[in-house]
Amino acid sequence: MADDVLFEFLHMEMVSHIYKDQASRGEMEKDRATCVSTLEGMGFRVGQGLIERFTKDSPSFKDDLDVMKFICKDFWINVFRKQIDNLRTNHQGTYVLQDNKFALLTQFSNGKQYLEEAPKYLAYSCGLVRGALSNLGMDCVVTAEVSLMPSCESLLSSSSSSFIIYHHTTPNITDTTEMF
Amino acid sequence: MVELLQETTTKGHQYEEETCLGQETQAMDIRLNSELFTLTYGALVTQLCKDYENDEEVNKQLDKMGYNIGVRLIEDFLARSSIGRCQDFRETADVISKVAFKMYLGITPSVTNWSPAGDELSLILESNPLVDFVELPDNHSSLVYSNLLCGVLRGALEMVQMAVDVKFAQDTLRGDNVTEIRMKFIKRIEENLPAGDE
Numbered sequence: 271m272a273d274d275v276l277f278e279f280l281h282m283e284m285v286s287h288i289y290k291d292q293a294s295r296g297e298m299e300k301d302r303a304t305c306v307s308t309l310e311g312m313g314f315r316v317g318q319g320l321i322e323r324f325t326k327d328s329p330s331f332k333d334d335l336d337v338m339k340f341i342c343k344d345f346w347i348n349v350f351r352k353q354i355d356n357l358r359t360n361h362q363g364t365y366v367l368q369d370n371k372f373a374l375l376t377q378f379s380n381g382k383q384y385l386e387e388a389p390k391y392l393a394y395s396c397g398l399v400r401g402a403l404s405n406l407g408m409d410c411v412v413t414a415e416v417s418l419m420p421s422c423e424s425l426l427s428s429s430s431s432s433f434i435i436y437h438h439t440t441p442n443i444t445d446t447t448e449m450f
Numbered sequence: 451m452v453e454l455l456q457e458t459t460t461k462g463h464q465y466e467e468e469t470c471l472g473q474e475t476q477a478m479d480i481r482l483n484s485e486l487f488t489l490t491y492g493a494l495v496t497q498l499c500k501d502y503e504n505d506e507e508v509n510k511q512l513d514k515m516g517y518n519i520g521v522r523l524i525e526d527f528l529a530r531s532s533i534g535r536c537q538d539f540r541e542t543a544d545v546i547s548k549v550a551f552k553m554y555l556g557i558t559p560s561v562t563n564w565s566p567a568g569d570e571l572s573l574i575l576e577s578n579p580l581v582d583f584v585e586l587p588d589n590h591s592s593l594v595y596s597n598l599l600c601g602v603l604r605g606a607l608e609m610v611q612m613a614v615d616v617k618f619a620q621d622t623l624r625g626d627n628v629t630e631i632r633m634k635f636i637k638r639i640e641e642n643l644p645a646g647d648e
Contacts (some may be wrong), residue, residue: 273554275526277487279519284494287515291501311492319489319583349486394490 274351283375285309290391306393313397314404321402324348337406338365351373367433370439375416399433419429462504466497484556488582495595505593512594516601517608524606527553539635540564542612543571546603555579575629578622586623594618603633611639 288305324345331337342354346369356368374391378384392414395408400412484524494515498508527533531549536542547559557579563572580596594600607614613636618624 273556275523276554277490279523280487280494283515283519284490286518287511288497303623308497316486316489316493320486322483358459414502435493443474 278374278377281391281394282377284312284394289315289390302390304391309390309393310397310400313394313399314401315397317398317401317403318405319401320349320398321405325406331406334363334408335359337408338402340368340406341399341402342367349398364434371432383415389414392416396433484579485582488579491580491598492584495593499590499593505590509592509594509597512597513601514602515606516598517539517605518601519598520602520605520607522611523554523602524609527606539569539571539612542607543573543633547573548552548607563632565634569635571633572619573631573633578629581623581629584623591624592620596621599631603631608639611641613637613639 288308325340326428331340338357338359342357346352346354348371350369352371352373353371354367355370356366358366358368372392372395374395375388378388378391396412396414400410403410405411415434480618495508495512498511499505503510527550531553533545533549536545543561547561551573552558557575557577559573559575561571562574564570580595580599583598584595586593586595594617596618600618603616606616615634617632618630619632620628620630622629
């Protein structure tokens with residue numbers, strides 16, 4: 271049974287390693303985009319696996335909103351030990367998940383100083399969410415925004431982390447095992 | 451594809467509030483959280499195998515990363531366990547196996563195979579949470595999958611003034627019955643220069 275803090279330490283070190291590695295290989299053109307993709311890709315694979323384990327005994331979901339609520343509550347609690355604080359949608363495939371105290375950003379100092387560094391630490395989580403949704407039958411693009419630590423920017427003026435999910439197509443909810 | 455944005459992209463969209471999330475926290479199975487760590491570690495090792503050609507290099511990287519984690523983990527450990535200073539290496543080994551491993555990985559390895567001089571020991575892990583769901587493919591036979599642990603132990607002990615050499619003697623992933631970590635005390639570190647990240 272791994273303690274929560276182990277994951278946080280591992281995640282920090284992962285981000286640091288990926289960026290150091292990129293710098294040492296001297297491929298300046300690739301820079302941040304590749305690192306972000308790498309982290310996101312790792313998160314994707316883990317998210318797929320996690321959601322499989324997590325939902326194997328649950329009934330299937332009624333619709334997309336149901337899936338999103340599951341992500342906001344059960345999935346988020348399981349992974350980040352708290353719920354999403356706010357879920358908004360335009361009912362046309364875009365969802366905004368707001369986390370006022372994102373678990374992986376709480377170690378940063380409040381304020382604007384390290385705002386630029388924040389996306390590095392969100393890439394893996396975006397991948398997690400995207401992987402989870404992909405195995406639940408929703409093909410999405412997941413992005414994240416930060417305005418103020420430890421939360422991301424949101425629509426309203428309150429400071430929070432927003433995970434914005436653009437759901438492109440109508441999902442074909444197939445048996446998740448067929449995904450592999 | 452992922453784009454991480456600094457500016458808000460949600461200007462101009464109308465969003466409705468879905469307020470039915472509620473405040474109740476369901477009793478979640480905490481055990482599944484450990485799978486997050488295990489799966490993340492697996493993804494990390496996979497990525498390292500992709501980035502580096504040979505297993506030796508991956509082992510080295512895992513050790514380095516473990517070291518960087520260890521130098522920070524020790525503070526978390528000391529803060530949470532309020533263990534005082536250990537008198538000797540035996541006591542250190544006991545604390546590592548009974549307190550630290552239990553606290554972080556939920557297992558209690560047994561401390562055995564002491565060398566006659568009392569400076570080398572084995573930690574026998576009946577089960578290794580890192581290797582749940584893992585199988586080593588044939589072309590990675592010299593990969594020490596859990597090498598992060600060695601780095602963590604080394605880094606953590608260095609922060610309490612002990613230089614140790616840690617390596618895996620047996621590994622269930624490579625066909626042995628148990629996982630055995632061999633730890634050798636090298637010397638006491640004098641407090642002069644602070645150690646940095648590698």
